Amino acid sequence: MSDLDRLLAEIRSCHACVGEIPQPRPVIQAGRRAQVRLVGQAPGTRVHASGKPFTDPSGDRLRQWLGIDKRRFYDPDFMAITPMGFCFPGLDTKGGDKPPRPRCARLWQRHLDAALPHIRLTILVGGHAQKFFLGKRYKGNVTDTVAAWREYGPDIIPLPHPSWRNNGWIRRHSWFSEELLPMVQRNMRLLCE
Numbered sequence: 001m002s003d004l005d006r007l008l009a010e011i012r013s014c015h016a017c018v019g020e021i022p023q024p025r026p027v028i029q030a031g032r033r034a035q036v037r038l039v040g041q042a043p044g045t046r047v048h049a050s051g052k053p054f055t056d057p058s059g060d061r062l063r064q065w066l067g068i069d070k071r072r073f074y075d076p077d078f079m080a081i082t083p084m085g086f087c088f089p090g091l092d093t094k095g096g097d098k099p100p101r102p103r104c105a106r107l108w109q110r111h112l113d114a115a116l117p118h119i120r121l122t123i124l125v126g127g128h129a130q131k132f133f134l135g136k137r138y139k140g141n142v143t144d145t146v147a148a149w150r151e152y153g154p155d156i157i158p159l160p161h162p163s164w165r166n167n168g169w170i171r172r173h174s175w176f177s178e179e180l181l182p183m184v185q186r187n188m189r190l191l192c193e
Contacts, residue, residue: 004032004115011086011108017101026086027053030116031076035191037122038062039109039129041161042085042100053081061162062125067185072192080119082112084128096165105132121154121187126161134158143173149180157184 001009008030015024027043029052046056052074054062063073073079085100086108092098109132124130127142137152139145145158152158160166160176170176 002032004030007108007111007115014086014104014107016103016107017087021087021101022090023048024087025051027051028082028086029053029074029076030080030082030112031078033077033118034080034116035078035118035120036188037080037082037112037116037119038125039122039133040081040083040125041128042083042097042104043088044097045088045091048088053083057164058162061164062159065159065162065181065184066123066188068188068192078192080112080116082109082116084109084132100128109133121191122156123184124156124158126159130158143169146176146180147173149183153183154187157187159184 008028011028012026014026017024025043025048027047040054043053044056044058047053047059053059054073059073063070066073083100085104087101087104089098089100105128122133124133127145130142130145131138133156134145134152139148142158142160146160149158157180159180160169
């Protein structure tokens, strides 16, 4: 058993947040040869039920943004999916998902850094991932951070969350679809070769 296999087994059996979230069920995907690391927020209700990352409309949109199919997206030796929170955090009072539990990232993300040595591209989806991984380079909000995407490349790409709730944001920021997404798709094609 490799170090990564042991780490994944530990993460999948983690119950650090028992009593703080509805039901611990860590969702993660990673393989020893993964080249792309996708760091999102936390599983939603559909992902919690399926036990597989991004099995929801946000996942469909994200795969479209990346320009890759499900086969490639769910290949753990190509794509590691290591969200900031591995378990569904519950719903907030407005019906949306609560933010990921901060303890999860502190417990596991740096161990994953060490266990995934072949990562060539890290995609940071949403503010929680961007704040954690960019640190002082985070611009204070998702819009400014994503707009500064050229500062982080070529090995880090910040993206907004692919939720339908961001449709207005996408319409207001035409540079996202006209400049950033074509670059993301070119990079993904190169990595897929």
